[in-house]
Amino acid sequence: MKLLVVSGGGHPYEESTPVLEKFLLDSGHSVNISWDAGILSDATKMNQFDALIFNTKRSDETALSDEQIIGMKNFIREGKGFVCIHISGCIPDSWKEYSEITGGGWDLKESFHPPYGKVQVKISDPNHPCVIDVPDFITDDELYMGIKYKEGNNVFIYASSQDQTHQWRNEDVFMPGGDFPLGWTRKYGEGRVFVTLLGHDGLSFLNPQFQKIILNGVTWVTDSV
Known part of the structure; x- marks a missing residue:
């Protein structure tokens, strides 16, 4: 498949994106990396790709323009x-409707997470195509909390946590325990959408089960292309 990876923004993408590119290429995909989101507004260029992969944080000064949003939505x-x-x-504050595509994502004001560390990832739906042959596994990552999820998400992985208190933005914050979805699929128009909250840095991307889930996700979103 021909894949466009848009990267860049306030995360260690100089670590993770090269790892992502390598395992996508090793699996036989054609990969184009863009650190500039401007390509999203060029329908002629976008039409050559089977799928768009976001490994990027687009908010504040890196937020998508209106033209880029329209191009991405149409794609x-x-x-x-x-x-x-x-x-x-x-x-981002400039595009609250983005969650209609993703089914839920990091909220700049309300989301939080415990310190980066070991996360026990559990399979919630072993029959989901994105976790075929993927067992429960431990990875190095962040466990996102305070996410507002939309209806229509088919969740396939999650992690559990106990009540805890951690420093967050220079304050002690109580983080209630529970089960937290970490990956799901959904539809947006005629397109297929795969979301995982895993994948903070290069070490996270080196986990073989994480890679398998991403590759399964690429297969799933392009199955109808």
Whole structure:
């Protein structure tokens, strides 16, 4: 498949994007990396791709322009695939409707997470195509909390946490325990959407089960292309 990866923004993408590119190429995909989101507004260029992969944080000074938003929405809505990794689902103040595509993502005001560390990832739906042959696994990552999820998400992985208190933005914040979805699929128009909240840094991307889930996700979102 021909894949466009848009990267860049306030995360260690200089670590993670090269790892992403390598395992996509090793799996036989054609990969174009763009650190400039301007390509999203060029329908002629976008139409050559089967799927768009976001490994990027687009908020504040890196937020998408109106033209880029329109181009991205049309690309997915008309039947192409979208893969959204980690904070790529961040909902900017300038585009609150983004969650209609993703089904939920990092909220700049309300979301939080415990310190980066070991996360026990559990399979919630072993029959979901994105976790075929993927067992429960431990990875190095962040466990996102305070996410507002939309209806229509088919969740396939999650993590559990106990009540805890951690420093967050220089304050002690109580983080209630529970089960937290970490990956799901959904539809947007005619397009298929895959979202995972995993994938903070290069080490996260090196986890073989994480890679398998991403590759399965690419297969799923492009299945109807």
